[in-house]
Amino acid sequence: MADEMLSAGTLPQIGGTRMCSIHARGNCLDPVIAAVTAGRRYRHVVGFENGESSRAIKDALFNNDRRTGWYPLREWGWDRARCVDFIARVTSRQWTKSACGFCPFAMRTDSGRQAVVGERRIGVDGVTRQVLRERGEQLPALEHFFVVCPAVVEDKARPGFEAWWQEATNDAVLF
Numbered sequence: 001m002a003d004e005m006l007s008a009g010t011l012p013q014i015g016g017t018r019m020c021s022i023h024a025r026g027n028c029l030d031p032v033i034a035a036v037t038a039g040r041r042y043r044h045v046v047g048f049e050n051g052e053s054s055r056a057i058k059d060a061l062f063n064n065d066r067r068t069g070w071y072p073l074r075e076w077g078w079d080r081a082r083c084v085d086f087i088a089r090v091t092s093r094q095w096t097k098s099a100c101g102f103c104p105f106a107m108r109t110d111s112g113r114q115a116v117v118g119e120r121r122i123g124v125d126g127v128t129r130q131v132l133r134e135r136g137e138q139l140p141a142l143e144h145f146f147v148v149c150p151a152v153v154e155d156k157a158r159p160g161f162e163a164w165w166q167e168a169t170n171d172a173v174l175f
């Protein structure tokens with residue numbers, strides 16, 4: 001998905017048809033499902049949570065005489081928080097949205113944006129960093145942050161450089 005976005009010079013769109021999902025999931029899954037089911041009837045299990053009724057309703061429009069969408073999380077009444085708790089208990093990890101690190105849907109809320117791009121901080125060195133992970137007191141000493149820098153290299157020559165260079169490289173000094 002990232003390769004496609006970068007080569008087209010675009011981003012996933014929020015409005016209209018969610019083409020990124022169609023490309024990244026539908027186009028990949030459809031041939032696999034067709035090969036596995038080989039024309040037989042099947043249930044397509046999709047992990048929409050309890051708060052995603054509109055997505056489930058939309059998905060059910062794709063049901064046909066062979067395919068039946070099934071949404072067990074909604075049957076169980078599991079919302080996103082319940083799912084995240086369960087995953088954390090089983091894996092000891094906090095699972096964040098989304099599969100694509102640039103997903104605009106994951107960044108629609110303040111907490112979503114913070115989870116994806118971190119928190120903006122200005123350090124004592126005056127540099128603004130977008131911090132995703134802070135280095136802790138114990139190992140492993142990992143940190144993850146982004147900084148913005150000029151797109152070009154700044155001129156490093158200080159005032160007076162030409163005169164100093166002349167002094168250091170004239171014939172009297174060199175020969």
Ligand code: SF4
Nearest residue numbers: 012020024098100103
């Ligand atoms: S994770 Fe987000 S950007 Fe990636 S395919 Fe799904 S909706 Fe699109």
